[in-house]
Amino acid sequence: NAGVTQTPKFRVLKTGQSMTLLCAQDMNHEYMYWYRQDPGMGLRLIHYSVGEGTTAKGEVPDGYNVSRLKKQNFLLGLESAAPSQTSVYFCASSDLGIQYFGAGTRLSVL
């Protein structure tokens, strides 16, 4: 019963470094999403995917890239990290109904 798994759970980066966050789901869902959560802001959608090989921009896509090469995986990349990207990142998947969330990745950019 893994559901949605995010790796890593924590990461500290220096400004300008790059990294990739991995999201994996085992529910055979078509839709996958990346959100960021900041205090008092709720969850804001970064990018999402409506199926393998597709991606689309959400509310706050700048500074991030994504890829969905396999149906079960959705990768979020930061090419050149900035302090403004310090946040908690959540991945979710859905079948057009309920979205199921991972446990989150806490990222600090110094």
Add this chain to the structure above:
Amino acid sequence: AQSVTQPDIHITVSEGASLELRCNYSYGATPYLFWYVQSPGQGLQLLLKYFSGDTLVQGIKGFEAEFKRSQSSFNLRKPSVHWSDAAEYFCAVGGNRGSTLGRLYFGRGTQLTVWP
């Protein structure tokens, strides 16, 4: 444009008291509606959802919510709060057509504190 407003940033109640968390939404049609709960350091867990039909929906942990179309509201209620209910609660609108299909639009959350 789709939006969700949770007017109360922080609510404090005594254990055993009743609870109502407010949620108002803006959407061009009848939306899908959700309440999620987040405990500290955790992901979001679905409490309940409304897709269609009976406007009073029951969820987990003794929570319920009522969809009121005329007020564009989906308030969350619990008759008697337990200390373990202390968490952050998010209301969300789910798009069900066009470019909003499959997307969720979240409110900013209500932090619930429970006094013993």
